[in-house]
Amino acid sequence: MVKTKKFILAKHFVDEPKESDLQLVEDDLPALKDREILCEAVWLSVDPYMRPYSNRFPTGVTMIGTQVAKVVESRHPDYEVGIHVVGHFGWQTKTVVNADNPGTWLWLKKPYIIPDFSGLSLSLALGVLGMPGNTAYFGFLEICDPKPGEVVVVSGAAGAVGSHVGQIARIKGCKVIGFTGSDEKVKWLLNELKFDAAFNYKAIDIVKAIQQAAPDGVDCYFDNVGGALSSAVISQMKNRGRISVCGSISAYNADINKLPSAPTVLPLLLRKELKMEGFMVSRWHNRWDEGVEQNLQWIKEGKLVHRETVTEGFENTAKAFIGMLRGENVGKAVVKV
Numbered sequence: 001m002v003k004t005k006k007f008i009l010a011k012h013f014v015d016e017p018k019e020s021d022l023q024l025v026e027d028d029l030p031a032l033k034d035r036e037i038l039c040e041a042v043w044l045s046v047d048p049y050m051r052p053y054s055n056r057f058p059t060g061v062t063m064i065g066t067q068v069a070k071v072v073e074s075r076h077p078d079y080e081v082g083i084h085v086v087g088h089f090g091w092q093t094k095t096v097v098n099a100d101n102p103g104t105w106l107w108l109k110k111p112y113i114i115p116d117f118s119g120l121s122l123s124l125a126l127g128v129l130g131m132p133g134n135t136a137y138f139g140f141l142e143i144c145d146p147k148p149g150e151v152v153v154v155s156g157a158a159g160a161v162g163s164h165v166g167q168i169a170r171i172k173g174c175k176v177i178g179f180t181g182s183d184e185k186v187k188w189l190l191n192e193l194k195f196d197a198a199f200n201y202k203a204i205d206i207v208k209a210i211q212q213a214a215p216d217g218v219d220c221y222f223d224n225v226g227g228a229l230s231s232a233v234i235s236q237m238k239n240r241g242r243i244s245v246c247g248s249i250s251a252y253n254a255d256i257n258k259l260p261s262a263p264t265v266l267p268l269l270l271r272k273e274l275k276m277e278g279f280m281v282s283r284w285h286n287r288w289d290e291g292v293e294q295n296l297q298w299i300k301e302g303k304l305v306h307r308e309t310v311t312e313g314f315e316n317t318a319k320a321f322i323g324m325l326r327g328e329n330v331g332k333a334v335v336k337v
């Protein structure tokens with residue numbers, strides 16, 4: 001009998017998630033049936049969406065999440081033993097899954113066979129060459145439609161998606177301004193990612209910072225965080241500016257009934273004729289490989305820098321998740337199982 005370790009959602013999160021909301025247990029896995037594969041986790045992803053999404057599931061479920069896993073046993077002709085896949089298997093070390101119909105609730109309907117990354121770490125399939133990378137690629141280019149010379153503001157700028165968006169903006173010849181949560185992250189954005197300007201949003205006046213860095217205003221805003229930071233950025237948009245609403249992490253731990261309501265930005269949208277569009281990266285699932293290939297190409301050309309914050313050990317996944325929500329990560333937060 002094969003054993004797996006997994007984290008169970010013991011309590012729904014209230015405010016900031018606590019380690020005690022998740023319970024580490026051991027379970028037995030069944031023998032493989034036809035079309036099933038046994039996968040062993042190598043890398044786990046911890047992502048912001050897990051905070052709001054997990055509360056849609058009953059307590060007692062395996063904590064949701066994506067992982068890079070090695071196929072160690074297979075009764076499916078498309079999945080050879082030894083290959084690596086990305087699967088929505090949740091926070092568990094081993095998984096038996098029907099590869100034709102894993103019963104997943106996200107866009108990846110089947111375990112995704114990781115293509116050749118030219119020797120780069122397979123963990124990148126959870127970051128710059130995976131979901132966050134495609135979020136940056138499609139969510140920025142398709143919605144903001146940036147033009148050379150335009151001013152782009154990115155919030156959550158030192159995270160997985162934000163750091164990537166800022167670099168695509170530079171590749172496209174834009175001027176890039178990033179907002180992030182520490183002076184150390186600001187230095188990374190300026191010195192290594194070559195942002196034109198970067199600010200610690202916890203320590204400055206956001207409106208003044210934009211007025212200094214971009215006196216004529218902002219053409220495109222890629223919004224990872226929402227809240228007061230975003231209201232301030234939107235107040236500095238040029239007429240007919242474009243806003244891509246990717247995430248609202250500033251609100252993920254909040255009681256939604258206590259948040260300020262939309263009218264804080266609606267008069268600005270009207271007066272400046274702004275376009276504001278939310279998206280889910282799954283919209284582009286039919287073009288998935290295009291995003292991965294382009295991002296890989298930019299890495300090979302030295303145009304796209306990627307960074308990971310790696311937590312060692314499956315047992316530390318809850319810590320890594322809570323740390324990521326607190327801003328302890330630079331680049332993509334992953335767990336090495």
Ligand SMILES: NC(=O)c1ccc[n+]([C@@H]2O[C@H](COP(=O)([O-])OP(=O)(O)OC[C@H]3O[C@@H](n4cnc5c(N)ncnc54)[C@H](OP(=O)(O)O)[C@@H]3O)[C@@H](O)[C@H]2O)c1
Pocket residue numbers: 047048049131132135156157158159160161162179180181182185224225245246247248249250251279280281282324325326327328329330331332333
């Ligand atoms: N629409 C989609 O399909 C899609 C797909 C992927 C991700 N997303 C969204 O994109 C955003 C970024 O995701 P990611 O995976 O790249 O995560 P990430 O940026 O790597 O990690 C989360 C970061 O959020 C920042 N943060 C935490 N609380 C904050 C607050 N109150 N105000 C401002 N920033 C805060 C922290 O950085 P600081 O130190 O800078 O505060 C933290 O490092 C999230 O909102 C996520 O939900 C959306």
